Amino acid sequence: MNKRVIVNSLGLVTLMLIALALGIYSASRQTEQQVAVSPIQGMLWPNPKIIQPFTVMDHSNQEFGKEQILSKWSFMFFGYTNCPDICPITLARMNQVYKQLDTEDMLDQVQTLFVSVDPERDTAEKLAQYVAYFNPEFIGLGGSEQQIQAFTQQLGIPYYINKTDDSEHYLVDHSGSLFISDPSGRLVAILSAPHNEDEIVNKFIQIKKFIETQS
């Protein structure tokens, strides 16, 4: 009886020591990985979100989906045209970002998508007029309620339509962040408001360089 107890105990202790060793080794590997792969604030790394196929409508009333976000870096902002403050300010800043990216010769690699979360009021014509005001290259995206809901839910983007009796002037709560996807169609960064054009440019260049070194 004693011999068996001793052998079992020794076996148990050995197993525990092996488990401890493995645990420490795994933890030390993880620590190394964390230091290496989350260098830029706002980056979703090492687990960027792969954007699944989707369909919305662009401001020319053409379908816009995953193929249109492949091969380009996309800046996405979710708002609505009747937003008097944060939406026009952000798009005006993005126009300033474009001026800086132009000096870096990066303009042909990027696109800016203004996605309306107010499908009732934001028709394609309205979106076309709206985005062109800030920059003729910007793309307005809209569509049916279902299309917008599907796209925003996929990316985890909140919005809330505050309908009151005065239905003409209702406000919409929406994300204040800028979402960046890469040419592989992955959501790679979320930049929180308040935005500053120099910061957007610097972060984007860092993010682009980092991801290009990964492939």
Added chain:
Amino acid sequence: MRYLAIFFFILIASNVHAEVSVTIENAWVKESPPGVNVNAAYMDIHNNSDKDRTLVAIQSPDFGAIEIHKTIVRDDKASMQRHESVIIRSGSVLSLAPGSWHLMLFRPTQAVMHGSYVDLSLEFADGTTQPLMLPVRRAYKR
């Protein structure tokens, strides 16, 4: 009697001084893109008096309705909170600026374009008013 007259004169004169002790700086209206009929007005409201002033309404012949709003960004969500009034504490300045407090201007009666002007009148709880003429500007140079 003379001293009474002087006393009342000084009292009235000092009240007149209190009415102009709200000064407005950096006032402007942001031009909106075509097809958008809501604008935002921004300004710094200085209360140089020794009394708190409460802004309760804004009138204008150029807009059907004007509301006081504040943009709040919390947990990634941007929302605009409507306020019936806002207090400007004695000796302080309330800054209406992009991303923060602003006046929302609804139902323009004419085109609100860069280079034009709009007439607004700020109304305070104590019955005083402050007429303003604000330039319309684009938020950024194109």
